[in-house]
Amino acid sequence: MSRDPIRKVVIVGGGTAGWMAAAVLSEFFKGMLTVELIESDDIGTVGVGEATIPQIRLFTGLLGIDEAEMLSATRGTFKLGIQFSDWGRLDDTYMHAFGAIGRKLGSLDFHHYWLKARAVGQASSLWKYSLNETAAVANRFSHLDNVPDMHLGGLVYAYHFDAALFAKYLRGYSERRGVRRREGKVVDVAIGKENGFIEAVTLEGGKRVGGDLFIDCTGFRGLLIEDALETGYEDWSLWLPCDRAVAVPTAHSGPMRPYTTARALDCGWQWRIPLQHRVGNGHVYASQYMSDDEAVSVLLDNVQGETLDEPRLLKFKTGRRKKFWNRNCVALGLASGFMEPLESTSIHLIQTGISRLLEYFPRKGFEQVDIDEYNRRCTWEFERIRDFLILHYHANQRDDSQFWIDRRELPVPTELHRRTDLFLANGRIHREFDELFTEAAWLQVMVGQGILPAGWHPLADRIDEGQMGRFLTSIQTIIAATVDKLPGHEDYVKKYCAAPD
Numbered sequence: 001m002s003r004d005p006i007r008k009v010v011i012v013g014g015g016t017a018g019w020m021a022a023a024v025l026s027e028f029f030k031g032m033l034t035v036e037l038i039e040s041d042d043i044g045t046v047g048v049g050e051a052t053i054p055q056i057r058l059f060t061g062l063l064g065i066d067e068a069e070m071l072s073a074t075r076g077t078f079k080l081g082i083q084f085s086d087w088g089r090l091d092d093t094y095m096h097a098f099g100a101i102g103r104k105l106g107s108l109d110f111h112h113y114w115l116k117a118r119a120v121g122q123a124s125s126l127w128k129y130s131l132n133e134t135a136a137v138a139n140r141f142s143h144l145d146n147v148p149d150m151h152l153g154g155l156v157y158a159y160h161f162d163a164a165l166f167a168k169y170l171r172g173y174s175e176r177r178g179v180r181r182r183e184g185k186v187v188d189v190a191i192g193k194e195n196g197f198i199e200a201v202t203l204e205g206g207k208r209v210g211g212d213l214f215i216d217c218t219g220f221r222g223l224l225i226e227d228a229l230e231t232g233y234e235d236w237s238l239w240l241p242c243d244r245a246v247a248v249p250t251a252h253s254g255p256m257r258p259y260t261t262a263r264a265l266d267c268g269w270q271w272r273i274p275l276q277h278r279v280g281n282g283h284v285y286a287s288q289y290m291s292d293d294e295a296v297s298v299l300l301d302n303v304q305g306e307t308l309d310e311p312r313l314l315k316f317k318t319g320r321r322k323k324f325w326n327r328n329c330v331a332l333g334l335a336s337g338f339m340e341p342l343e344s345t346s347i348h349l350i351q352t353g354i355s356r357l358l359e360y361f362p363r364k365g366f367e368q369v370d371i372d373e374y375n376r377r378c379t380w381e382f383e384r385i386r387d388f389l390i391l392h393y394h395a396n397q398r399d400d401s402q403f404w405i406d407r408r409e410l411p412v413p414t415e416l417h418r419r420t421d422l423f424l425a426n427g428r429i430h431r432e433f434d435e436l437f438t439e440a441a442w443l444q445v446m447v448g449q450g451i452l453p454a455g456w457h458p459l460a461d462r463i464d465e466g467q468m469g470r471f472l473t474s475i476q477t478i479i480a481a482t483v484d485k486l487p488g489h490e491d492y493v494k495k496y497c498a499a500p501d
């Protein structure tokens with residue numbers, strides 16, 4: 001087994017995934033290896049992927065990226081959460097707001113006190129105790145690390161940005177650190193006879209590019225991981241049957257909101273993502289329930305503001321590669337698998353794929369035990385996100401369309417069943433290991449979708465009703481007063497990170 005270091009990494013694909021990988025490798029392995037990225041302007045990128053989650057800031061922070069500069073270059077805005085309308089029932093709205101709900105009292109999570117207060121008619125809506133949600137619906141934003149005097153965390157935020165401009169920004173970053181970009185279309189992949197490893201890719205015109213480690217960022221097709229290595233795909237469309245999206249940008253018509261909107265429709269849902277220069281919109285739907293033409297007209301009927309382009313159709317299959325890392329090829333981004341953008345998780349999965357690759361970075365000998373561990377951890381992460389998405393669909397009380405009735409009646413994965421049962425009994429929620437979604441995230445989606453526990457933790461009975469009422473009211477009052485002092489989101493963006501005209 002060779003202990004020689006990896007000398008050359010070849011990234012095929014220059015969408016968000018390819019350039020994120022190039023940026024990290026060029027920064028962390030400066031002077032230690034060569035990174036070459038091949039992309040084809042003729043093929044282009046998927047061109048969507050505009051909403052992120054707060055972990056993106058770990059990525060940009062790690063690379064030392066200046067936030068205001070990046071947001072200006074990508075026409076970015078701030079995001080405090082995702083507002084879900086018509087999911088549990090028609091006319092219901094709730095938010096998955098980032099950050100905490102209320103605060104712990106003693107060792108006990110806030111929501112146990114809230115559940116008890118609710119049972120005795122003392123509690124307001126759960127979201128009145130969320131700083132993020134209160135600021136979001138008031139269209140306000142500022143950098144705010146904490147709320148003094150109440151031991152409350154501050155605003156936890158992510159970004160909305162133009163995906164193509166984000167890839168362009170990272171390209172500049174990577175090229176300044178020595179990444180070589182090669183324009184061209186890969187038409188052949190050479191596999192070694194002895195070990196089945198990828199030896200080289202060949203471009204149209206015959207140029208052959210060899211390397212030690214190949215990163216497949218070629219999008220849904222998975223040119224290396226699937227076409228060449230035949231890794232296989234685990235299909236999750238039984239649980240998540242949406243397999244298409246139509247996307248269209250519109251001009252702004254109304255306030256620049258600091259949150260993503262996800263509105264449930266008859267056979268899927270519609271996203272709305274406000275950027276500085278336009279709004280991204282899309283309709284995600286299941287083709288077994290609705291035709292493409294109908295989906296386009298539903299989208300156009302529901303968007304606000306003038307459309308700026310023709311609607312674009314995207315097809316996908318929800319699921320994951322059976323192996324994210326196969327031999328000397330690691331798949332990132334759409335090449336590794338896909339789950340619909342309901343919780344804006346795809347860019348995050350690229351990020352964790354890259355950080356895991358750093359953790360298990362191989363030598364030329366490629367230890368199988370490292371590869372297996374990488375695959376095990378990616379699988380676990382993908383499955384927990386999958387379950388969280390299924391929860392949005394399954395826990396609904398809608399009877400107005402067959403799509404929603406079918407989602408409710410379909411059995412869910414065992415692990416999700418266990419979680420919802422545990423919550424239903426006494427409001428218990430546990431975040432396991434390094435899973436993405438926090439207790440506050442599960443709480444909001446469960447309550448928002450209409451899952452309300454019968455009980456609460458006995459420790460919540462430690463304080464009497466008077467103390468409990470004062471505790472809840474004080475949090476609500478401080479949050480409302482804090483939000484009142486925040487500037488409007490649009491004004492803040494203009495001052496902090498306005499895009500050039």
Ligand SMILES: Cc1cc2nc3c(=O)[nH]c(=O)nc-3n(C[C@H](O)[C@H](O)[C@H](O)COP(=O)(O)OP(=O)(O)OC[C@H]3O[C@@H](n4cnc5c(N)ncnc54)[C@H](O)[C@@H]3O)c2cc1C
Nearest residue numbers: 013014015016017045046049051186219333334341346347
């Ligand atoms: C409808 C929809 C909405 C989404 N919304 C979000 C969201 O809000 N938030 C989020 O986090 N994610 C979202 N995503 C996912 C997000 O778009 C992707 O994770 C992200 O853009 C990464 O894409 P990629 O780089 O893997 O692939 P792509 O952008 O498709 O890039 C593929 C690259 O491979 C190159 N390539 C392909 N074949 C060849 C070849 N033969 N030779 C050379 N080069 C080749 C292409 O030129 C391109 O550069 C969404 C996805 C979809 C489908």
